[in-house]
Amino acid sequence: GAVVSQHPSRVICKSGTSVKIECRSLDFQATTMFWYRQFPKQSLMLMATSNEGSKATYEQGVEKDKFLINHASLTLSTLTVTSAHPEDSSFYICSAMRMGSEAFFGQGTRLTVV
Amino acid sequence: AQSVTQPDIHITVSEGASLELRCNYSYGATPYLFWYVQSPGQGLQLLLKYFSGDTLVQGIKGFEAEFKRSQSSFNLRKPSVHWSDAAEYFCAVGAGSSASKIIFGSGTRLSIRP
Numbered sequence: 001g002a003v004v005s006q007h008p009s010r011v012i013c014k015s016g017t018s019v020k021i022e023c024r025s026l027d028f029q030a031t032t033m034f035w036y037r038q039f040p041k042q043s044l045m046l047m048a049t050s051n052e053g054s055k056a057t058y059e060q061g062v063e064k065d066k067f068l069i070n071h072a073s074l075t076l077s078t079l080t081v082t083s084a085h086p087e088d089s090s091f092y093i094c095s096a097m098r099m100g101s102e103a104f105f106g107q108g109t110r111l112t113v114v
Numbered sequence: 115a116q117s118v119t120q121p122d123i124h125i126t127v128s129e130g131a132s133l134e135l136r137c138n139y140s141y142g143a144t145p146y147l148f149w150y151v152q153s154p155g156q157g158l159q160l161l162l163k164y165f166s167g168d169t170l171v172q173g174i175k176g177f178e179a180e181f182k183r184s185q186s187s188f189n190l191r192k193p194s195v196h197w198s199d200a201a202e203y204f205c206a207v208g209a210g211s212s213a214s215k216i217i218f219g220s221g222t223r224l225s226i227r228p
Contacts, residue, residue, distance in 0.1 A: 046217065049215065103215075
């Protein structure tokens with residue numbers, strides 16, 4: 001099956017700093033990737049759709065200036081949480097779409113802002 | 115708009131007993147439907163998917179699901195649960211091109227009674 005890798009798996013950062021999360025499709029090209037956020041004991045909420053070579057499309061209520069998404073190549077999308085605050089602590093998961101198949105998910109990144 | 119409803123927040127069943135997790139969806143066209151499982155602190159694992167064809171879908175780990183268009187349902191079943199099945203289960207509908215934009219239900223937490 002297709003492999004999607006996220007890095008880091010866990011990160012702790014200080015309040016006010018920025019943190020970058022990478023999502024890579026290891027064995028296929030993905031023109032579209034998706035970013036989700038999951039708060040404890042809750043479901044996954046779609047944050048944004050990341051399109052290679054163009055601007056990301058954000059879901060309603062998601063601050064695009066706070067959650068910067070860059071999809072510079074067909075195998076890499078990055079999510080940067082800028083000026084992180086404790087309320088940004090969450091589990092972030094990406095998925096990548098392989099042509100002719102369903103989306104494949106990374107293993108997630110646990111972000112803790114202290 | 116697409117949506118998924120999982121009416122049961124938490125279910126407890128005895129080991130060896132049968133299981134059925136309920137899922138109802140709302141989607142304007144023929145839906146792409148998924149069931150995912152998430153163990154604590156882990157990413158998502160795809161159990162099964164329905165795109166078209168046979169409405170009874172077989173998945174991994176002995177799970178199956180039946181698509182019923184008339185009831186807008188896609189319930190997950192397993193004839194005999196194992197303690198290792200304790201986890202969070204998410205029903206999801208795929209939207210957009212290639213069903214890659216996944217919309218998740220709120221999840222059902224499954225506990226197994228020894």
